[in-house]
Amino acid sequence: MKTNTKLMVVSTAAALTAAAGLIFFTPMLAWERWTELLLLLVLLVIFKFRGIGVSRYIRHSLSVSIYLTAIFVFGTGEAMWLAILANLIYGLMADIDLIKVFLNLLQRSLTVLLVGLVFSFLHPNIGELSVPHSLPAMLIGLVLYNFVNLVLVSVITVLLDSSAYAGIKHIFHPRIWFYYLMFGYVGVIFSFFIATWQMEGLLIFGALLLGISEIIRYSFYLVAEQQRRIQAEQELVLDSKTKVYNYRFLSEWLDQDSDYPVTMLFIDIDDFKLFNDTYGHEYGDEVLKTVAQTIRSSVRDEDYVVRFGGEEFVVILPHTNRARGLVFAKRIQAKLAELSELELERELTVSIGVASYPDDAQDRMELLRRADMAMYRAKTSGKNQCCTCS
Structure with a gap:
């Protein structure tokens, strides 16, 4: 009827x-x-x-x-x-x-x-x-x-x-x-x-x-x-592609003074260019979304996940020391390894730099630079690594 x-x-x-x-x-x-x-x-x-x-x-x-x-x-x-x-x-x-x-x-x-x-x-x-x-x-x-x-x-x-x-x-x-x-x-x-x-x-x-x-x-x-x-x-302040925070949010956060301990993770997708060149830019976009979602699910609700630009992400972990930050970093890498085995066309890994305030930096801008330096150390150590700045 x-x-x-x-x-x-x-x-x-x-x-x-x-x-x-x-x-x-x-x-x-x-x-x-x-x-x-x-x-x-x-x-x-x-x-x-x-x-x-x-x-x-x-x-x-x-x-x-x-x-x-x-x-x-x-x-x-x-x-x-x-x-x-x-x-x-x-x-x-x-x-x-x-x-x-x-x-x-x-x-x-x-x-x-x-x-x-x-x-x-x-x-x-x-x-x-x-x-x-x-x-x-x-x-x-x-x-x-x-x-x-x-x-x-x-x-x-x-x-x-x-x-x-x-x-x-x-x-x-x-x-x-x-x-x-x-x-x-x-x-x-x-x-x-x-x-x-x-x-x-x-x-x-x-x-x-x-x-x-x-x-x-x-x-x-x-x-x-x-x-x-x-x-x-x-x-x-949201990145339209990955739905995590964008650089504008990070910039506003960096301009504020820190009155509590905080750890920062600087994350770079290893060999991201190969995903774009081999499988196309649409697949590359899906990889970015996957990494963003994996990071978000690996940290706490009160933590901030930011797309820094390109294939780089920053994670802000309030009230967290360096040792605890390394635990979160390794958790992110472990979850990505599980995805690589089950869902992705090729292995997906990230290099992560870890820095903490006030142990490694005197302000937030310096904290970002130190986390970035630690990430490059991880890159030069063979990728898929976690490194601290000290």
Whole structure:
């Protein structure tokens, strides 16, 4: 069965179910409270516009709190009509494709219908809320709402685009769940406000929610901006080919004073030109990546791996003496020897120079020179060697 046929079958079944729910619950609507419902509808539309897209498939907003409030305080029918009207208004005002508007209102109305039925079974006296008597049913409704909503989002997304299957697994990430549950819990509190003070409670807490919504939106904006800035800064100091630090990072590190012991490894790939000449530059690039990854996996998380240039790398080992630095150097050579036996066309070896501060140098620039000199000593000693500067 083709995807569009599956979508038609599923959406038709969903539409018939939602229609049945509306036919059953509409006669029981609380028309005498239309002003409160109208204000909830306005809040719902506002929160939809103020939602924050955290992924291709997920938007965070306080709209979930309004849906739950409508279920807990007014009933299933009222909540379904709010879901339908809010999604229609939002879809038309935001110029969203009609098919997506239709699927969105089906998703929300079905979620509300199922949660409303469960809540009314657990708590027959809709709107008569009290603590702690009503809390268990409300919390069950909160969790069920988020679960059903995320499942329906997943189903609709896959039916619209079968290639999205791999991406929707992130929908059930714990962080996504945490935000939805917190927003839903706001709806629980909102419900008690309205149940206790009715219009006054709606106006007071509704105004508070508008402020909270803007604070949340601004907080997400600041986090996203900070992440973009960090990413931009990292891109400036990362080597595009090997994804380790580049010379710019090393240059900034060298300009700083050292107030702790540090060991430096200066690494040069032996006979690297032969890889390029024999197997081509693309293979040579793969060798560079392999060496960078091997070095990275051989040292600690707090150590810095730098591509110095060409086929040369520098490793900065903070709070490490010369003897410990030699251990890391030999570990790198041992791992490369294992790769040479299993994966590479020819033997891959490196010559490594080791120098330490303050034993071998008075500052960082001198440390780099001494490590470089030790590397050349390793080269002239027959390659695939580790040498210190003293």
